[in-house]
Amino acid sequence: MSHNNSCCRFCCRGLYSCHWSGSSKNKRKCPCCWFSVVTLVSLLSLCWMYICLVMFNDREDVNWQGFTKLKQWVNWFMVVIIISAVLTSYCVLLLLFALFQVALGEQLDLHWLHKIFLFFGVIFLTVGVTGISLEWRQEWPTVPLSLQATGPFLQFGAVGALTLLSSFVFQGFHRAKTGHKFLIAGTFLVVSAAIFLCPLFIQSPCLIELRELPEKPKFIGHRGAPMLAPENTMMSFNRSIACGVTAFETDVQLSKDRIPFLMHDNKSEFLLRTTNVKEKFPGQKLNLSTDLTLEELQSLNAGEWFLKTDPFCSVSQLSEEEKETARNQTIPSLVQLLNLAEQHNISVIFDLYSPNQENDTVDTVDTILKSGIDPSRVLWLPPAERKYVNMTAPGFIQYYNNESEMLNEGGRHLNVKYSKLSMNKIRELRMNNVTVNLWVVNERWLFSLLWCAGASSVTTNSCHLLKDVDQPDWVMPRYKYRIIWISVDIASVVIMILIYIVQRKTHCFCSREEMQRNNPSSWNEKELHPFLPTGQFDGHEQRRL
Incomplete structure (x- = not known):
């Protein structure tokens, strides 16, 4: 193969310009402009891929957004990740081919098919950024x-x-x-x-001496251990105990017969995602928790969906016995969870989803007090009717989801999304003896960062992974x-x-x-004949020199 058609030239020219036999003799318009486009789209796709990987911590929120609109649970975030990875790989490889073209002195004739793919890539990136800005802006x-x-x-x-x-x-x-x-x-x-x-x-809060590293944050199991078992089931909470959680996080609603039970989804999505309600009650519109009694709720299967949809791609890690246990899970009552918490000296924190906060708060507090659990193990979070709760159950630990409200009420416990507080603010609150719990923290890099900042605890889906983290990923x-x-x-x-x-x-x-x-006659004769003495040129040669 000749120098002009070496293997490297052949591959780069062919893959970038689709001119396999040789460089095109036709001058394409604006080759440098298209090289700039390739460079720009490559950089944008790399930035987008970084954003996707960073937001992987909150992938459940993306999937939930898709479910609320389409009423069908699909791992939409993984679809976006795969498309983004393919786009980024394609653009970066195209850029590398272009750079090799420059290094080899080849023409930058971008093939029209690459131009079409780049156009669709720009559309995908635009739709992605717009979608986050409109539907998921809290993640920025x-x-x-x-x-x-x-x-x-x-x-x-x-x-x-x-x-x-x-x-x-x-x-x-x-x-x-x-x-x-x-x-x-x-x-x-x-x-x-x-x-x-x-x-x-x-x-970065991790730019500190190792001896200044705060204590490792404690774990609160988000709906139990939802990567290892169906969320908000007794199996899930039992699995979280093995992770060493200090509290169970859950979601409480009230049934038709006024009994508190555990379920996150509410309103029009009530029961659709995590139970077989369509098969059990076909044709019925169930939009409220009070549409069914606790007995009817507990007749539903609350575990089969986990095995079918595999929301965290973790079902393969379960044994056959664990899969069978998951398959037979039902909706627990709040009393069942309180008994488990009391048995293992674990606290309970929950959101109360209800259109009737006043009456439901009364029934929920009454259920907790009758269960016999130590009141100091109840971390009360619902903001509505907080005065009533303080009067009726003064032993409950009051947690706030708003810093200003906490300060006004003289509280010392804060529970907020991890992105709501700066690292300096977390450190300042901890220095003032305020307990700071941050949710939902699943990825190791984020847990490491919050550890360096001094978070008291984190609510997590992946307690089984984070419990093995002995120190932050880096401290320097x-x-x-x-x-x-x-x-x-x-x-x-x-x-x-x-x-x-x-x-x-x-x-x-x-x-x-x-x-x-190209023009040997223009060169100095002395350079061409270095061994001839000076003066041995004819007049014509001297004039030319």
Whole structure:
């Protein structure tokens, strides 16, 4: 295979331009513009993939949004992850082919099929960002929060990528015209400065000495252990006990005969997702918990759905005996959970879903007091009728979902979504002896970050995974991070300077050889005949020199 049709040239040219036999003789319009489009879409797809991975902690919320609209449970978030991964891989590979095209001096003729795929990729990214902004905007704070956990490593990766790509940039710089050289140099310097100096703006609670690390947060089982068993069932709460949870988190509603039971879904989605209510009561519209008695509720199967839908892709980890136990789960009453909590010295915290908060609060408090559980193990969260609860059951621990309300009431316990508080705010509250519980924390990176910040406890779906975390993913003194940061930046600059010098000399040498081949008569005769003494040229040669 000839030099112009080497294996590398053949593959890059074919995959990028679909010109397998050789470069196209027809000049395509705006090849550099399309290269810019490929670069931009690649960067956007990488950012989008990062956002998806960060928001994986809250994938259950995305699936719930889809369920409320379509009334059918599908793991929508995993579908988005797969499409995003395919798009990102495609764009990054296309960009690499383009860079190799530049390095090999090939024409950047992007094939029309790639242009169509890029167009659909832009549409997908636009729809994704718009969807989050309109339907899931409360998740955007997770992105800047995640940078406190990943920022240092992203910066190191960006420096490495910049160093590798500098070779392609310098080659394009040497071949460009004078005006384009200024543009390339200016852009490269601005991007390099941004990457090298961004650690000045990175703030993380994990930039501390190891001896300053707070105590490991305690675990509250979110509806039990929903990755290991059907949520809000006795099996789920029993499985969470093995994780060492200090409290059960659940959701309480009241039945037709005024008995509190455990169920998260409510209103029009009541019972549809987690039970076989369609088969048991066909044709009936059941929109409220008070449409059925407790006996009727407990006649429903509350575990088969877990095995069929596998919401956390964890069913394969269960033994046959555990699957059979899950298959036979029913809806528990609140009393059943309180008895289990009292037996194992575990606290209980719950939301109360009810259109009639006043009456349902009275019946719920009455049920708790009659159960015999230690009142100090009841962490009362529902904000409605809090004064009545304080009067009737002063032994309950009052938890607040709003900092201002807690301060007004003189409370010392806060329960909020993890993205509602800054890391500094968490640390400040803990210094003021306020117990801070954050929900729902499933991913290790997020748990590590909140641990460094000093969270008292976290409500989690994955207590069985987080219990084995002995310390945060990384803890580093700030001075050590600065040394590593500056060292990496200096090493990158030195390497890029060396690459520039080598490529400049290579480019000059190749240019001289090309000029010599194309117009040998224009070269100095002395250079062509170095062994001839000066003065031994005829007049014509001297004039030409």
